[in-house]
Amino acid sequence: METNKCQLSIVIPVFNGSNEINICLDSIYSQGMSPEQFEVICVDDCSTDSTVEVIEDYANRMQPGNLKIIRHNVNKRQGGGRNTGIEKAIGTYILFLDHDDYFKVGSLLQLVRIAEINTGVDIMMFDFEAFTNGIISQKSHYLHNDTKEMKGREFLQSQEIPWVPWCYLYRRDFLNEHCLRFEENIRFEDADFVMKCTILAQRMFFVPLIVVGHTYSDSQTTAVGNNVGKIIDLFRLSDRIKKIAMEEMLVDKECSNAILAHHLFRHKYDIMRYLWRIPFSQMVYILRHYRAYVPNNNKWLTFSARYPLIFAIVLQLLKPLFPLMRKIYLSSK
Structure with a gap:
């Protein structure tokens, strides 16, 4: 990778995330990466709270220069927000992050270094820790997986893999070459996207590294109950x-x-x-x-x-x- 090129696009779909987005952004901008190495794309999906104002205030205070805010005119749910981010991204690789999640300290630099060594890899899978009610409930999930490189079809059959998009680093050209996008205007849009990506990947491997801290909450839009x-x-x-x-x-x-x-x-x-x-x-x-x-x-x-x-x-x-x-x-x- 060229040192003067944006290596990483971090796409964050946001809906009514005014209370969590500052912590999310802080976890990115404390990674120690230079501003030229990455960009952050926050896609607001018609929030009804002060989400946009909070992000704008963050940008004004921190002056990062690589924080983009895109506003939807029509609510498209998370899938639509991620698709908008893919379309606007310029980085060699794309990461997705939910607005109430965070990156572990130093994890992004490690991911970028691994990607530099493995130029052209389609997908890198990594691990995450679970955060429930303010307490880490599980520190790892997949660290027993094989770390050798393989085709996606082999990976799908031989590895334990998460059906969430924020556990993977995607090569942007790979997503665009295969027109890989999320279903829009629906809930639970992630598992089928991950499957389609994995099937088409020619080079894929697992990195035994905890990158994301994922927050579980009963108030999440994915909580089902009897709805x-x-x-x-x-x-x-x-x-x-x-x-x-x-x-x-x-x-x-x-x-x-x-x-x-x-x-x-x-x-x-x-x-x-x-x-x-x-x-x-x-x-x-x-x-x-x-x-x-x-x-x-x-x-x-x-x-x-x-x-x-x-x-x-x-x-x-x-x-x-x-x-x-x-x-x-x-x-x-």
Whole structure:
């Protein structure tokens, strides 16, 4: 990489993040990188609080010179914010960060140095620590993974990988060459994006380095509970993953089977955790429109796909017992 070229574009989609964005930005500008090495692109997705003013104040106080603020006229959710960031980015590599997350001290310099040594790598995966209610709840998740370079399809089959976009460093030209973008105007837009990127990567490897501190909060927009719209969006995500697997079946059957395994796990998990919570008519709608892949070796998933109405009736009858059944089921795993 040339020393006078922007190496890293950090894309931060922001919606009503006025309380967290300063900490997020501080974690970037305390990394010790020179301003020419990176840029920060904050994409405001029609916030209704003072988010934009807070970012502008930060820019005026700190005078970083490489902090860009882009405002959407229409809310496009996180996927749209990340897409806008990709379009405006000039860095050799792109990182995504949520506005309530942060980078570990010194981690970005280490990532850039590794990227310099491995010029042209499509994707680098790294680790993260979980931060819950102000306390670090888990310091690492994937440090046991193999660190050798491999193609994305092999990586997907052999590694434990996160389905979140902020655990990867992406080569910007790779994203643009393959027109890799997020679904917009939807929740839960990240897992299918990561799968598509991984499948197409020719050079990919894991770096045993904790880079991101990720905050878990019940107030996050991804918290589901018994929200019918969010539950439907989860099943839509599962359906998109199924479609990716079916398309991949024509190219690499082993890779397709790995994706299908994830799809079936997600579908079963969403039924066990969420589907029983919602009204009967919504259960039937979801089971008819977003069916698990069949055939598969799970009998009740196969039954739910072939006989959605009967399955919904049984689920409705068992609804009073389901919290206990789910607890027993999860404890057996």
